[in-house]
Amino acid sequence: MSLLEVRGVTKAFDRTPVLQGVDLDVPSGALAAVLGPSGCGKTTLLRVIAGFERASGGTVTVGDRLLAGPGRHVAPERRRVAVVPQEGALFPHLSVAGNVAYGLPRSAPRRDRRVAELLELVGLQGYEQRMPAELSGGQQQRVALARALAPDPVVILLDEPFSALDAGLRASVRADVRSALHASGATAVLVTHDQEEALSTADVVAVMRDGRVVQAGTPQEIYRTPHDIDVARFVGEAVIIPATVRDGVVWTTLGALPLAGAAADGVGMAVLRPEQVILVPEADGLPARVLDTVFYGHDANVMLEVRCPGDVLMPVMCRTQGDLPRSESVGVRIVGPVTWFPKRPYDVMPAGAQDAASA
Numbered sequence: 001m002s003l004l005e006v007r008g009v010t011k012a013f014d015r016t017p018v019l020q021g022v023d024l025d026v027p028s029g030a031l032a033a034v035l036g037p038s039g040c041g042k043t044t045l046l047r048v049i050a051g052f053e054r055a056s057g058g059t060v061t062v063g064d065r066l067l068a069g070p071g072r073h074v075a076p077e078r079r080r081v082a083v084v085p086q087e088g089a090l091f092p093h094l095s096v097a098g099n100v101a102y103g104l105p106r107s108a109p110r111r112d113r114r115v116a117e118l119l120e121l122v123g124l125q126g127y128e129q130r131m132p133a134e135l136s137g138g139q140q141q142r143v144a145l146a147r148a149l150a151p152d153p154v155v156i157l158l159d160e161p162f163s164a165l166d167a168g169l170r171a172s173v174r175a176d177v178r179s180a181l182h183a184s185g186a187t188a189v190l191v192t193h194d195q196e197e198a199l200s201t202a203d204v205v206a207v208m209r210d211g212r213v214v215q216a217g218t219p220q221e222i223y224r225t226p227h228d229i230d231v232a233r234f235v236g237e238a239v240i241i242p243a244t245v246r247d248g249v250v251w252t253t254l255g256a257l258p259l260a261g262a263a264a265d266g267v268g269m270a271v272l273r274p275e276q277v278i279l280v281p282e283a284d285g286l287p288a289r290v291l292d293t294v295f296y297g298h299d300a301n302v303m304l305e306v307r308c309p310g311d312v313l314m315p316v317m318c319r320t321q322g323d324l325p326r327s328e329s330v331g332v333r334i335v336g337p338v339t340w341f342p343k344r345p346y347d348v349m350p351a352g353a354q355d356a357a358s359a
């Protein structure tokens with residue numbers, strides 16, 4: 001059951017609509033990521049949930065408590081909603097223990113015990129007396145999380161908490177924060193524009209665009225069955241090719257492919273993920289040539305030019321374990337079902353689309 005429910009929330013600044021009817025459900029104890037491009041309204045949504053901004057319309061409910069709605073605006077400090085800001089924002093003159101204890105009432109029993117418990121939860125036991133300046137960026141972020149968890153909030157909001165960390169540190173701090181949140185049982189909302197972060201960290205992902213949540217689901221659902229072509233492009237890498245659906249089969253220049261889900265007959269675009277493009281011996285697949293390889297260490301993205309029937313050249317990306325020299329000849333086969341979207345009036349179909357559509 002959802003603990004946090006956002007229904008039809010709107011917010012305008014000087015008559016400019018920023019949130020245009022946001023719906024968001026976060027189950028109790030779950031970590032939800034709100035994922036969207038810069039400027040789509042993610043921070044504004046967090047600020048409305050925290051109570052720093054008044055919604056122009058809609059409701060925010062936590063459990064059976066209405067926090068914001070028509071004629072109602074519970075003050076931020078009475079919401080039991082905590083915020084971890086972008087760069088942690090620790091008090092520089094207070095020790096780690098001082099920072100964590102800041103949110104606890106002075107009279108709280110077992111104050112020191114609680115601080116120690118929280119530092120253990122975020123993997124910083126024994127750091128009580130350190131000053132923020134003596135901590136790495138990742139450690140500061142974990143102290144900020146401990147400080148936010150201290151008063152036992154019902155909901156915790158994290159605004160791009162890893163954006164200031166360098167790439168190497170980000171993945172490990174993310175994993176630590178994720179396990180600390182799960183161990184604390186808190187219900188959390190993380191705002192990010194980084195799709196990899198959303199997919200790898202969250203239990204539920206809500207994709208935001210132009211002030212609305214356009215799709216919400218598990219990371220697997222969002223990646224495998226995107227709601228539209230823009231979500232497909234935004235979440236993970238996508239190979240988008242013109243395609244026609246006829247009788248439940250997706251016809252493309254790369255061949256007839258199985259359809260994921262169901263669709264009525266029509267002209268449109270199919271979305272393949274690079275891992276669905278498999279390299280095979282030349283004789284066993286469509287002939288292709290390596291255009292370029294981008295090496296990431298753990299794997300590489302290889303840009304290929306596939307020679308399709310009718311001599312149509314189709315650029316396609318695949319993922320490999322190793323490097324492939326430029327101009328190398330390979331064979332290509334597509335595996336697994338593909339998502340398909342009907343053509344919208346404003347979609348520009350790539351060259352060769354009509355050939356594919358009528359293939």
Ligand SMILES: Nc1ncnc2c1ncn2[C@@H]1O[C@H](COP(=O)(O)OP(=O)(O)OP(=O)(O)O)[C@@H](O)[C@H]1O
Pocket residue numbers: 013014018036037038039040041042043044045193
């Ligand atoms: N207090 C404000 N007054 C006027 N406009 C605002 C205010 N706060 C935000 N906006 C505008 O609302 C839009 C959404 O901003 P918001 O910060 O919510 O986006 P975001 O998705 O979090 O972006 P980013 O990822 O860049 O932080 C932007 O166009 C921004 O300029």
